[in-house]
Amino acid sequence: MQRSLLKGTKKSLLRQPQQLHSFLSKNIIRNYAFGRSDGAKDVTPWTNLISVLARCSSSSEMALFEASRMRKLGIKPNSYTLVCMIRASTNLGWIFYGQQLHCYIIHSGFICNVFVSTAIISFYSKFELFDNAHNLFVEILHPNVVSWNSLVSGYVHGGQPHKALALVRELDRSDLRPDSFTFSASLVACVQLGLLKLGRSIHSKILKIGLEWNVVVGNCLIDMYGKCGSTDEAIQVFDETIDKDTVTWNSVVGATARNGRFEEALKLLLQMPAPDTISYNEVLNGIAQLGHIEDAVRFLEEMPSPSSSSWNCIISGYINRNRLPEALGLFAKMHLKDIEMDQFTYSSILRGIAGLSALTWGTLIHCRTIKTGLNTCSVVGSALIDMYSKCGQVDKAESIFGVLPRKNLVCWNAMISGYAHNGNANQVMRLFEQLVTASDLQPDGITFLSVLQACGQDEGLSHLGTHYLESMIREYGMDPMPEHCSCMIRLLGQRGEVWKAEWLIHELGYGSCGLVWRALLGACGACGDLKVAEVAAAKIIELEGDNELVYVLLSNMYASHGRWSDVSALRELMRKRGFRKEAGFSWIEVENVVSTLN
DNA sequence: ATATGTGAGT
Structure with a gap:
């Protein structure tokens, strides 16, 4: 039988x-x-x-x-x-x-049939075929909440939080009621965009409807607050949550550890009924990123059943501190101990290699990813594109980009910023146009950063900078980051329009952001505008206190204008403040260490 | 019947 x-x-x-x-x-x-x-x-x-x-x-x-x-x-x-x-x-x-x-x-x-069409929407969403999903969605006569949610969560999962939130706003105007699924997806979108304020207002909506008792919604809230840097609010939601599951605990452990509050994280870990590998990894990652990395290594040795991700935490910890040799050492140890290397192991290592332009290592790792078949996944693919373009091998990056079977926005951004990195402004614009017109994807802030950079690299494009900044704000509803602002300032400086740049700082609401004022000072240095330079220098010192670099830059500018009395006055001031010129430091020194290891 | 949450890439 x-x-x-x-x-x-x-x-x-x-x-x-x-x-x-x-x-x-x-x-x-x-x-x-x-x-x-x-x-x-x-x-x-x-x-x-x-x-x-x-x-x-x-x-x-x-x-x-x-x-x-x-x-x-x-x-x-x-x-x-x-x-x-x-x-x-x-x-x-x-x-x-x-x-x-x-x-x-x-x-x-x-x-x-709404069930059938909704199932197809979620099918397309899962594979990030958003055009197909969206076209089908608009054709449904009476979509229900699940139809909406499928598309919303598809966009969130596919890294398109703006589109997700736009849909949620539209849903809010319809006669359907958002439910727990809508809220959890919206909160994830807030995390992706770092929108703490929007997250808070969604929280208050959740309270109004009375959905805070839903475990998943509560977990998303904790995670949102934790990832947006508001540890206290995360803990508060956690304390008020009655129904706690593993994810709830892990979220709050993550919220504390991620924000450097290790003692609380460890205490929670001990209190937790059944900690799993993710719980330990949350703490480990926090220590590796923000604490003493040696503590993280010890934690790894002592924790029960570490996974590939546990090892990855340490590797990325080293990479983030520009300690590639140690990262490679750990990489070798993983190999020795026969611990599986996943896409993130390779992408972290490649990121470190890219930072040092260590092409020999990069090629080696590339070979290894081919062996494991991970070279075609988007995470490793984008890291490879980034590595090759930072090593100046744009053609290699191009060929990887060309054959990637499924390109998400990260892959596109890697290639576009690769072109920008190599001063290939026209290719940046070509690929950007292709992204906008011929893909299902929508550019994000990182895409625009490369586009603005490219505008600054080519005289023929420099008049388009303002156009793209406006398109970013108006068409795509994005808030420019300080980096965009700085990029625009450099561009305007090159055009000799530093006064416009100063105006832009206020217009974009970065009047109290030291970073952009420093960009302005740099731009003044390039175009020799002393008046605006003095304004910028004063602003930087007002915001950030005494800064050696500001004095040096300003004194160089006085010198180039032949205002020697100002130069010596400034030098005198510097001496009084106890500034001294620091010895130079070059990445070649680090490269030598790598070569010895090699 | 269809959809949700914790680690991690530009």
Whole structure:
């Protein structure tokens, strides 16, 4: 009896007793279906079978197999069968199959069924085919909240928080009510954009509706506050949460550790009923990024069951401190201990290599990623593009970009900023246009930063800087970051329009941001405008206190104007403040250490 | 029946 049931079963299924059990129970459903006199013509038992098989990805292929058997018997699927089939193709990553299913669904009229169309939206969203998802969404006559949520969470997952939030605003104006799913997705979008204030206002909406008791919503709130830097609010939400699960604890552990409050993080870790690897990794990551990295290494040695991610925390900790040799040492240790290296291991190492332009190492790591097949994933792909372009090998970066099977915004940004890095302004603009017109993606702040940089690199483009800044604000609704502002200031300085730059600082609301005033001072140095330079210098000292670099820059400018009395007055002032010229430092020294290691 | 949350890349 068992033998006949197992005939034709996938070998992989037979290895796991648990899976074998579920396989047998599924067969019971099938036997039930065929035991009935009319069973062979009835869609319902088939649908039940397909539904069970489509629940997990290991049996999804069988679900579609059963579906095709059903079709061969001349039985037409109903809406529920189709939903299950879409889910199965989502699980399997069978994009083409899903698209064919979509065609069939349009043809057979099931597209009018809101469950079916919503399932297709989430299918497209999962694979970041947002044009397909959005086009389908607008065609649904009566989308329900789930239809909205599918698209919203798709955008959030695909790194397009602006589009997600725009949809939520639209949903707010409709007669449908946002639910816990809408709120959790919105909170994740806030995290991605670092919008603490919006996060707070969503929090108050949640309280108004009374959804704060939902575990997932509560967890998202804790995470949002933690990642937006408001540890106290995160702890407050945590304390008020009655229903706590592992994610709740991990979120608050992360909120404290991420913001450098290690004692509290450790205390929470001890209080936690069942800490898992993620809990430990949260603390570990906090220490590795903000604390003493030696403490992090010790933590790694002592923590129970460290994962690849645990090791990655330390590696990225070293990389963020420009300690590539130690990172490579740990990388070697991982290899020795046979710990699996994932996409993040490679991307961290590559980031470090890019920072030092250590091409030999980069090529080596590239080879390793090819061996493991990780070179085509978007995380490693974008890191490779970045590494090669920072090593001056734009053509290598281009060829990697060209063959990446699925490019997300990070990949595009890596290539665009790669061009910008190498002064290839026209290519920046070409790729930017391609991104805007020929992809489903929307540029973000990082994309625009490269575009503005490119405008500053090419005389023929420099008049477009203001245009792109405005487009960024008006068309895409983004708030320029201090980096954009600084970039514009440099650009305007090159055009000899530092007065415009000074005006821009106030216009963008960065009047009290030292970084942009320093950019202005630098721009004045380049174009020799002493008047604005004095304003900028005064502002920097007002905001940040005494700053040696400011004195040096200003004194150089006085010198180039032949105002020697001012120069000596300034030098005297510097001596009084106890400033001394520091010895130079070059990355070549670090490179030598790497070479010895090599 | 369809959709959600903790680590991590430009």
